[in-house]
Each structure stands twice: as structure tokens, then as C-alpha cells.
Amino acid sequence: MDLRRVGSPRVAAVLALDALMSDGDSGVEISRPAAARVYDHLVGGLHTFEVDRQLGARLVAAVPDVSRMVWADAYFLARAVRELIAAGIGQFLELGCGIGGVASLHHLLCREAGWARSVHVDADPVAVAHTREQIHTAGRGRRAAALHADIRHPQDILDAPEVQGMLDLGEPVAIIATGVLHHLDALDRPSAVLAELHDATVAGSYLVVSHLCSDSRPREMATLAGLHADASIWLVPRTRRDIEGLLAGWDLLPPGLVSAPDWHPEEPDSAACSADSCLLAAVARHSGANQRPKPRGGSIKRG
Numbered sequence: 001m002d003l004r005r006v007g008s009p010r011v012a013a014v015l016a017l018d019a020l021m022s023d024g025d026s027g028v029e030i031s032r033p034a035a036a037r038v039y040d041h042l043v044g045g046l047h048t049f050e051v052d053r054q055l056g057a058r059l060v061a062a063v064p065d066v067s068r069m070v071w072a073d074a075y076f077l078a079r080a081v082r083e084l085i086a087a088g089i090g091q092f093l094e095l096g097c098g099i100g101g102v103a104s105l106h107h108l109l110c111r112e113a114g115w116a117r118s119v120h121v122d123a124d125p126v127a128v129a130h131t132r133e134q135i136h137t138a139g140r141g142r143r144a145a146a147l148h149a150d151i152r153h154p155q156d157i158l159d160a161p162e163v164q165g166m167l168d169l170g171e172p173v174a175i176i177a178t179g180v181l182h183h184l185d186a187l188d189r190p191s192a193v194l195a196e197l198h199d200a201t202v203a204g205s206y207l208v209v210s211h212l213c214s215d216s217r218p219r220e221m222a223t224l225a226g227l228h229a230d231a232s233i234w235l236v237p238r239t240r241r242d243i244e245g246l247l248a249g250w251d252l253l254p255p256g257l258v259s260a261p262d263w264h265p266e267e268p269d270s271a272a273c274s275a276d277s278c279l280l281a282a283v284a285r286h287s288g289a290n291q292r293p294k295p296r297g298g299s300i301k302r303g
């Protein structure tokens with residue numbers, strides 16, 4: 001399916017943003033850009049403010065195919081989730097769900113696996129409000145939940161009523177972490193976040209990851225990182241070697257960690273995103289090996 005032709009859920013978009021902005025205590029910061037809203041702008045979404053569109057324009061001016069990278073991410077997510085559904089996975093925990101629209105995991109599950117259960121996590125109040133609105137509009141409230149949380153604290157997410165009530169962590173679950181780990185810097189210990197989630201899930205669970213890679217176009221990736229840093233947003237493209245390091249303990253499935261459009265390509269999406277996406281993607285499985293003893297201190301705690 002060509003996701004870009006499906007169209008944007010405009011009414012829900014405007015309603016969610018309006019409702020949020022009418023709440024004076026919403027936590028929405030409109031004086032500087034937010035990663036979720038900039039990303040939405042790059043796929044033609046409507047949940048943006050002028051500051052987001054300005055940063056989006058600067059990103060496109062610096063790296064003209066940046067929107068194709070975002071679409072490559074969306075198509076990879078769709079292909080990977082379809083394979084997991086075919087493999088019998090019916091539970092999804094999405095980290096950094098973003099605003100998403102038609103390319104979101106929520107929409108994908110609505111279309112292809114209405115019976116599946118899912119929890120969608122983001123630190124951005126606009127992303128969470130919009131995801132909640134989408135779940136409500138689709139009548140999936142008994143099967144899906146949106147959670148406002150920081151993925152740097154995975155134990156808080158695992159303990160949240162939304163996760164406890166919606167997912168059975170005694171059964172395999174797919175952890176979806178597309179386009180989010182490159183928003184964590186080394187001090188945020190993204191590998192420890194993934195290791196903690198590995199230890200909290202059972203054999204047969206999966207991890208779906210995409211991550212900006214600096215190897216092939218280091219100067220452009222440094223420019224993207226710099227433009228984000230100017231807006232106080234962490235963006236940390238990593239080397240292939242470093243991204244592989246994040247996935248330690250998880251068993252990569254074929255074809256391994258590859259450019260997102262090359263992960264089991266399909267028409268027409270592979271054709272639409274065939275440029276060097278700078279985005280590496282992988283699906284990995286929890287084989288039951290490499291399970292560490294549960295950490296006694298619980299979650300990774302930082303500011």
C-alpha cells in the first residue's frame with residue numbers, strides 16, 4: 001500500500017490539537033520545536049506550529065531527501081509489523097509513537113489486526129493526545145492505550161496501569177522502537193533501556209528498531225544533529241557499529257541491520273524510498289538466551 005496516498009486524518013488532527021491547546025496546563029511548548037511535530041511536518045501532517053515548520057524547512061534545505069528518510073521509516077514499520085502479525089504476535093508496546101497519522105502503528109493495527117492489543121508511549125503531549133484521539137475515534141479503547149512517559153525509564157512504563165491493563169508480559173510482545181533511539185544520547189543509556197526491556201519480556205518477543213546512521217553521509221547527519229541541537233532537541237545519528245551495540249542480547253533476524261528500504265522490500269514502497277535512507281533498520285527476536293538476572297534497583301533512574 002502506498003501510505004502517502006491514504007490521506008491525512010485532518011479532522012481528528014485539528015480536534016486533538018484544539019482540545020490540547022484549550023487546556024492551559026497541557027505541557028505543550030510552542031515557543032520551540034518538538035521532535036514529534038517536526039516529524040509530522042515532514043510527512044505532511046497538520047500537528048505543527050510555526051516553529052516546527054521552520055525547523056522542518058531548515059532540515060529539508062540542508063538534507064533535501066530528509067522526508068524520504070521519514071517515509072522509509074514508515075514503510076519499514078508497516079512491513080515489519082505485517083511480518084510480526086503473520087508470525088502470530090498480537091501485543092505491541094511502541095516507544096516514541098509520535099503523531100504518526102496514517103503511517104502510525106495504531107492505524108496499521110486498525111487496518112490489519114483489529115484484534116491486537118497495543119500501548120503507544122511518547123514524552124510529547126501532542127503525540128499522546130493525538131494517539132488517544134485516534135484510538136477513541138477508531139473505537140479501539142478496549143484494545144489500545146496511549147501513555148505519556150519517558151522511555152529512559154522503562155520500568156515506569158512496564159509498571160504503568162496502561163501497560164499492566166492492556167498487555168500480558170508473560171506472553172510474547174513486540175517492542176517497537178522506530179525513529180526514537182537516536183533521540184537518546186549516551187548518558188541516556190539506550191542500550192540499557194533495550195536490555196531492561198529484553199529482561200522484562202519473554203522468549204518469542206520481538207524488537208523492531210530503526211536508527212539514523214552516520215556512516216555513509218557523516219557531514220549531512222552532523223548538520224541534522226546540529227540543527228536539532230540549536231532547537232534543544234537531541235538527535236544522535238550513530239555508526240553501524242554503535243547501533244549494533246545497542247541491540248546486544250537480541251537475535252537479529254534476516255536480513256539483519258540494513259538500510260530501511262532494503263529490509264524485505266516490497267513494491268511500491270521500496271521504489272518510493274529507494275534513496276540511501278541513512279536509516280538502518282532491523283527486527284530482532286528474544287531467543288530466551290542472554291537473559292540477565294532482574295536488576296535489584298529496578299528502573300534506570302536519571303533526571
Ligand SMILES: C[S@@+](CC[C@H](N)C(=O)[O-])C[C@H]1O[C@@H](n2cnc3c(N)ncnc32)[C@H](O)[C@@H]1O
Nearest residue numbers: 036039096097098122123124150151178179183
Ligand atoms: C522521530 S519521531 C518517530 C515517531 C515514530 N516512532 C515513527 O517511527 O514514525 C520520535 C518520537 O520519539 C519521541 N521521543 C523522543 N525522546 C523520547 C523519550 N525520551 N521518551 C519518550 N518519547 C520520546 C518524540 O516525542 C517523537 O514523538
